[in-house]
Amino acid sequence: MSGVLGRSVETITGALRALFAAEQLATADGFLQRRDPRVSLCAITALALGVVLTRTLGVALCFAALTAGLARLSAVPLRRLLARSAVVPLVSALVVLPQAILLPGDALVRLFGVTVTEAGVAYVLLFTVRVGVGVALLSLLVLTTPFSALVAALRELRVPVPLVWVVAVTYRYLFLFFDELQRLVLARNSRTTGETGLRDGWRDARRIAGTFVLRTLDRGERVGRGMRARGGSRPPSPYGRSRRVGVADYALLALAAVAVVVSGVIRWTP
Incomplete structure (x- = not known):
């Protein structure tokens, strides 16, 4: 073969x-590396839940920006994080790509008798971004915590x-x-x-x-x-033994909780 x-x-x-x-990045002197593993696990899980709850592309992009900010503070190169997180969302995009044609909506492109709708493209983009951010959060947790x-x-x-x-x-x-x-x-x-x-x-x-x-x-x-x-x-x-939970740990948990609440409120607000 x-x-x-x-x-x-x-x-x-x-x-x-x-x-x-x-x-190897788990030993660096970064923000997430200094956090208690329980705090990192709960916070990243909450952020991933917030990404799952959202149904708005703008909110999903805000989660992506938050993930990039955490990576920057944790001394994780963005290029490396993107390289580790790109495969799964690309495959997911290929899986849901037919929705760009199947979902009804205003026509965006007509080619060879096939109509690409705005609603279908928006769905594919949102799904891909959500999967990408979720995988990036998981990769960030693995990279910064043994x-x-x-x-x-x-x-x-x-x-x-x-x-x-x-x-x-x-x-x-x-x-x-x-x-x-x-x-x-x-x-x-x-x-x-x-x-x-x-x-x-x-x-x-x-x-x-x-x-x-x-x-x-x-x-x-x-x-x-x-x-x-x-x-x-x-x-x-x-x-492993837990570290002492400090002010920064509580701030990270509060940030994750606020992100989940805001994502849920936006999702269920008419």
Whole structure:
């Protein structure tokens, strides 16, 4: 699988692994890095909820500006944040793109018998911005807070233990799954000479997908047995410890609460 499909798999896999491996900025001296992990988790979750509630493009753009401001204060390069947050909204835009034609409204463009409406374009833009801001907020939280501190914050916030287990295990063992996929692609490429066509690429992709599923299930069984052998039935006890909540922490929580309230009021105001 050395053609376009193979290169795409390698690129996407590398991007996903990089998304979950980015914790080096968590040690920087930034605004969110100095906050208590519980405060950061609650505030970012509230801002994401505000983005979900909004149905106005202007409000969504305000959330985007707020996210950019938090990234600036937290010493997170905007280019890096955009690079980590661009893939999901672009895919989402492609998924909802037909709504630009299906939704009724005033005609914006007529081309080859197809009418693009203003309401459809507005819906696609709003949906894309909302998804992009939500992903950017999640990326900002991961970039500025070590994952172990997030797990500790979830436990201290009395999040159900099974949910904490799911989050922790999923995060940790995604590395193994991505490594497994990269090894399969590398092994296939090492046995392939020349450039393969699209049909051969899809055939190889089906074979690799089947092998990957079987190896993933086998790895999951071994991981489960290893956890049970090491006392996996006990609740997680992370090493992270909460910091002292200060004035800036309360200010961040107040800002997030106000943003959610304002977003909800604008949404349900006629």
